[in-house]
Amino acid sequence: MGDLFSNLHHGFTIALSLQNLGLAFLGCLVGTLIGVLPGVGPIATIAMLLPITFGLDPVGALIMLAGIYYGAQYGGSTTAILVNIPGEATSVVTTLDGHQMARQGRAGVALGIAAIGSFFAGTVATIVIAALGAPLTRLALVFGPAEYFSLMVLGLVFAVVLARGSILKAIAMILLGILLSTVGTDLETGEERMTFGLTILSDGIDFAVLAMGVFGIAEILRNLDHTESRDVVRQAIGRLLPSKEDFKQSIAPVLRGTAIGAALGILPGNGAVLGPFASYTVEKKIAKDPRRFGRGAIEGVAGPESANNAGAQTSFIPLLTLGIPPNAVMALMVGAMTIHGIIPGPQVMTKNPDLFWGMIASMWIGNLMLLIINLPLVGLWVRLLKVPYRLLFPAILMFCCIGIYSINSLPTDVMFIAFFGLVGYVIIKLGFEPAPMLLGFVLGKLMEENLRRALIISRGDMMTFLDRPVSGGLLALALILLVIALLPSIRKGRDEVFVE
Amino acid sequence: MSSVPERPVAQQRRGLIRGPQSLVGGLALIAVARLALYLSSDLSQGTLRAIGPGMLPRWLAMAVGFCGVVLVALAFIKDGDRIEPSTWRGPVFVALGIMAFALTIRPVAIDLAFGPLHIGPFTTPGLGMIIAGPLGMIIGGYATPEARLRDLVILGFGLTAFCMVLFGDLLNLPIPIFPQSLAQLFPADWSQKAILRATAALMALAAALVFFATHRDRTAPVDMPDHSGRI
Numbered sequence: 001m002g003d004l005f006s007n008l009h010h011g012f013t014i015a016l017s018l019q020n021l022g023l024a025f026l027g028c029l030v031g032t033l034i035g036v037l038p039g040v041g042p043i044a045t046i047a048m049l050l051p052i053t054f055g056l057d058p059v060g061a062l063i064m065l066a067g068i069y070y071g072a073q074y075g076g077s078t079t080a081i082l083v084n085i086p087g088e089a090t091s092v093v094t095t096l097d098g099h100q101m102a103r104q105g106r107a108g109v110a111l112g113i114a115a116i117g118s119f120f121a122g123t124v125a126t127i128v129i130a131a132l133g134a135p136l137t138r139l140a141l142v143f144g145p146a147e148y149f150s151l152m153v154l155g156l157v158f159a160v161v162l163a164r165g166s167i168l169k170a171i172a173m174i175l176l177g178i179l180l181s182t183v184g185t186d187l188e189t190g191e192e193r194m195t196f197g198l199t200i201l202s203d204g205i206d207f208a209v210l211a212m213g214v215f216g217i218a219e220i221l222r223n224l225d226h227t228e229s230r231d232v233v234r235q236a237i238g239r240l241l242p243s244k245e246d247f248k249q250s251i252a253p254v255l256r257g258t259a260i261g262a263a264l265g266i267l268p269g270n271g272a273v274l275g276p277f278a279s280y281t282v283e284k285k286i287a288k289d290p291r292r293f294g295r296g297a298i299e300g301v302a303g304p305e306s307a308n309n310a311g312a313q314t315s316f317i318p319l320l321t322l323g324i325p326p327n328a329v330m331a332l333m334v335g336a337m338t339i340h341g342i343i344p345g346p347q348v349m350t351k352n353p354d355l356f357w358g359m360i361a362s363m364w365i366g367n368l369m370l371l372i373i374n375l376p377l378v379g380l381w382v383r384l385l386k387v388p389y390r391l392l393f394p395a396i397l398m399f400c401c402i403g404i405y406s407i408n409s410l411p412t413d414v415m416f417i418a419f420f421g422l423v424g425y426v427i428i429k430l431g432f433e434p435a436p437m438l439l440g441f442v443l444g445k446l447m448e449e450n451l452r453r454a455l456i457i458s459r460g461d462m463m464t465f466l467d468r469p470v471s472g473g474l475l476a477l478a479l480i481l482l483v484i485a486l487l488p489s490i491r492k493g494r495d496e497v498f499v500e
Numbered sequence: 501m502s503s504v505p506e507r508p509v510a511q512q513r514r515g516l517i518r519g520p521q522s523l524v525g526g527l528a529l530i531a532v533a534r535l536a537l538y539l540s541s542d543l544s545q546g547t548l549r550a551i552g553p554g555m556l557p558r559w560l561a562m563a564v565g566f567c568g569v570v571l572v573a574l575a576f577i578k579d580g581d582r583i584e585p586s587t588w589r590g591p592v593f594v595a596l597g598i599m600a601f602a603l604t605i606r607p608v609a610i611d612l613a614f615g616p617l618h619i620g621p622f623t624t625p626g627l628g629m630i631i632a633g634p635l636g637m638i639i640g641g642y643a644t645p646e647a648r649l650r651d652l653v654i655l656g657f658g659l660t661a662f663c664m665v666l667f668g669d670l671l672n673l674p675i676p677i678f679p680q681s682l683a684q685l686f687p688a689d690w691s692q693k694a695i696l697r698a699t700a701a702l703m704a705l706a707a708a709l710v711f712f713a714t715h716r717d718r719t720a721p722v723d724m725p726d727h728s729g730r731i
Contacts, residue, residue: 052671168574172529172567179536179560186543186553193553194539217594224590224643391651394641395659397594401601401636402629402663406673414602418595425591430525431581452551460549 008130011357015365020063023056024362027064028369031071036381037396038079038389039223041088042072043438044216046332047208048403058340059355063362065336069329070366073312074118074374077305078381081110090308093276097293097300108238110301111378113250115371116242117302118309121258122367125313128262129320130360133349136321140346143322145453146464150474152324152443152450155268157478159439161485162274170436173427177440180205182448200412207335209404209413210441211328213420214427214434216400220393221425237382240375246298253283253303261307265314270327270439272311276304313363319344320356324446328435331442519580526571533565590643597640604632606676628676629668630699633660650714657707661700668696 014020030052034045049068053061073090080091081098094114101110143151156174163170183194184204195201242250260282261275283303284293293300316333318326323345325331337344342352349356374381404413424434458464466472517523536557546552574580602608604627611621634656641652667673677696690698 051667051673055672168567168570169525172564172571175560175564175567176529176532179532179557179564182557182560189544189553191543191553193543193557194536196539217598220643221590221594224594225584225586388646390641390644390646390648391655393643394597394637394652394655397597397640398601398633398637398659398663401598401605402633402667402675405602405605406667406675409606409674411602411605411608414598414605418598418602421598422591422595425586426528429583429586430528431521432525448556451556455548455551460547462548 003134004130007134007353007357008361010353011130011359011361014059014354014358015063015361020060020358020362021365023060023064024067024365025369025373027067028071028366029373031068032075032078032370032374032377032381033071033384034399035072035075036078036384037075037392038083038085038385039219040072040396041076041215041219042069043088043211043328043332044219044400045072045075046329047212047216048399050208050332050336051403051406053336054339054406058337058342058352059358061336061340062333062355062359063366065333066359066363067366067369069312069333070122070309070363070370073309074115074370075381077114077118077308078111078374078378079385081107081114081301082382083385090273090276090311093280093304094301094308096280097295097297100294100296101298101301104296105238106296108240108378109242109246109298111237112240112375113242113246113298113302114305115374117250117254117257117306119367119371120254121261121306121308121310122313123364124258125262125265125310126360126364126367128314129317129363130357132266132317133321133356133360136317137346137349140322143470144468145450145457146468146471147474148322148324149447149450149454150465150471150478151268151322152447154474154478154481155270155318155324155326156436156440156443157481158267159270159436161481162270163433163436165431165433167485169432173432173434173437174440177437177442178444178447180210180437181441181444187449188452200410204445205441206408206413206416207331207441208407209416210420211332211438212400212404213417214424214438215328216396217417217421218424218428218434220396221421222428223389224393237378240378242298249298250302253279253299254306256282257303257306258310261310262314264307265311266317268318268322268324268326270315270435272308272315272327273435275307275311279303279307309367316363320348320359321346323348325442328438328442331438334442517575519575519578521575521581521583522571522578523575524583526568526573526575529568529571530565531568533561533568536561536564589645593643594640597636597638597643600639601632601636604635605629625679626676628678629660629664630678630703633663650710654707654711657703657710661703661707664696664700664703669693669700 015024030049031045034040034048035042046065046068050065053064056064076086076088076091077094077098080086080094081102084095084099086092086095098110098114101107160167160170160174163173181204183201185191185202186193192202257275257279260279261272264271264275264278280293280300280303283297283299284290287293287297287299312329315326315330318324319330319333323343325334325344334344342348342355400417401414404417405411407413427434427437454464455462464471465475540554540557540561543554543557544552545554545558603624606628607626608624609621610624634653637656637659638649638652641647641655664675664677667675668677678699
């Protein structure tokens with residue numbers, strides 16, 4: 001326990017330096033600024049803003065990126081409450097009651113409780129990360145290639161179970177994502193795979209380019225299909241600080257949301273996305289009067305928003321301890337770390353304690369910043385949201401182009417975001433979800449590497465994955481999950497959760 | 501990422517194809533799988549003991565194709581969603597806008613051959629942000645039928661100036677700012693940064709000029725919410 005606090009203290013001395021504090025502030029601010037644009041979620045925001053951290057030292061860069069991430073998350077919630085457009089899957093739930101509150105002239109309270117709930121959840125999640133970081137890292141050191149492979153299979157199964165809509169389509173998307181990750185030079189033999197003979201593909205498909213295309217450009221195209229029907233709240237924003245009554249109603253949902261979100265966020269395979277849904281369902285189930293939900297119940301904002309933020313933060317755990325990115329955002333973090341010469345994994349904590357603990361401390365600071373800067377700036381965000389989409393989307397387009405160009409200074413990267421944008425648009429039109437594809441892509445390379453390594457060690461014996469107890473256990477868990485998800489009764493319940 | 505939950509179609513649809521979306525989706529997956537199988541056909545499979553570069557792509561392609569076949573089959577068995585109509589305008593103009601940006605930001609060597617059709621070799625002129633920014637935004641802006649040239653020009657100039665200062669000046673990112681041939685226009689003793697700032701100022705000025713030159717009395721009242729933002 002004393003270890004934990006001395007580590008946290010060490011982290012805070014780093015994160016509280018004037019420069020890092022400034023970077024956290026700047027990150028939160030620009031993250032919110034971009035994230036608040038309708039249809040721009042955290043993934044597109046981070047991909048766009050990744051280049052601005054290139055000139056910094058690694059610690060500063062990651063602190064700023066974490067700030068951008070939280071800013072983008074909170075920006076998404078702001079858009080969800082004020083305009084009823086969720087920036088990404090996790091803020092879908094917030095639109096239900098948040099926007100209704102806004103229509104009743106209580107937008108300020110909704111934003112306020114979202115920020116306060118998120119801050120509380122962030123504080124708890126920071127402690128969870130700090131506490132679990134060391135033991136999980138020790139666990140990771142006993143993981144061999146077979147265990148890593150099985151863990152990633154489990155993660156992908158989670159992603160299938162958590163995806164909305166058809167399970168078959170989710171599996172297809174994950175397989176497609178892994179297939180895309182095999183494009184490029186084969187690591188062991190140096191042979192080029194499926195590159196069409198193009199030199200730009202010999203390094204493989206750049207993750208930021210894929211993410212920007214599928215989540216930035218495709219989202220613009222999707223929004224253009226719907227005629228503008230943004231109903232920006234016309235009522236006054238109202239007071240921001242929730243009243244005593246509001247607090248009383250929200251405390252329990254915030255606590256429950258934090259616990260649910262933090263637990264789900266640790267799971268590999270983007271468990272964080274389930275947090276808000278689960279929290280909303282729980283609140284609705286145990287409410288005295290469930291009919292209030294969907295009509296501006298403050299519990300329906302407080303719980304899911306806390307769960308969202310707790311999950312967003314604890315999803316750093318698989319990345320920092322095991323080196324496995326559990327979702328697309330974390331995959332971008334891997335990209336950023338690699339650029340700065342840090343290979344995410346168990347050795348980060350021992351080799352780069354400054355980075356590890358500094359980043360954890362800055363998570364808490366980032367949450368505090370959001371609370372401080374966002375509430376006074378709500379007016380600015382409202383004004384930004386009133387800009388018609390016909391002017392907003394060219395600006396988003398421009399940021400996408402410049403952002404992706406400045407990562408590698410390659411015009412071909414810019415062309416590829418157009419290509420993947422069209423691909424993503426078709427994918428959405430055909431009823432597939434792009435998120436599992438991205439996760440498959442993220443884990444694909446790691447999976448292949450570990451699969452081949454494990455089979456070399458076992459001399460081609462596939463049983464190695466089942467014989468080793470940890471690996472076998474993980475695979476069994478994956479199988480059980482998949483079977484449960486396919487059971488008709490559970491399927492019905494799952495559909496209900498997502499239809500909420 | 502769809503915000504609208506998928507609703508199963510309630511009414512029974514007549515005809516052979518009951519889930520058009522699944523049918524097209526399945527066919528698309530099969531097409532992708534075939535392409536991947538074709539592309540990885542020259543890669544060695546290897547053995548389990550030493551997996552070759554071709555093994556995983558081939559397995560994955562077959563699995564993707566299998567999903568496609570099942571989806572196609574389901575399209576005839578189960579009622580599913582239809583494909584939402586879409587306009588061509590959005591994708592075409594957005595793609596053109598991005599391409600315009602990519603081709604003008606810096607010199608790009610183009611040498612493509614599609615069978616008998618041969619494009620190039622030639623190099624596009626690197627025009628820098630000053631052209632690429634507004635060009636991309638104006639072309640892309642036409643993706644919506646509500647586009648207005650005046651607004652797009654102002655936005656294009658203004659935002660490009662902003663991005664030049666933000667990315668080039670404050671963040672020191674190596675983005676070409678203006679055509680190399682124009683570099684001599686500036687006094688020789690000006691630094692790169694000074695040129696950048698002067699160009700950005702000119703762009704902002706141009707945006708302001710267009711704004712005021714074409715300014716008409718606004719008829720629509722601007723509604724401003726009360727956002728005192730006090731806590």
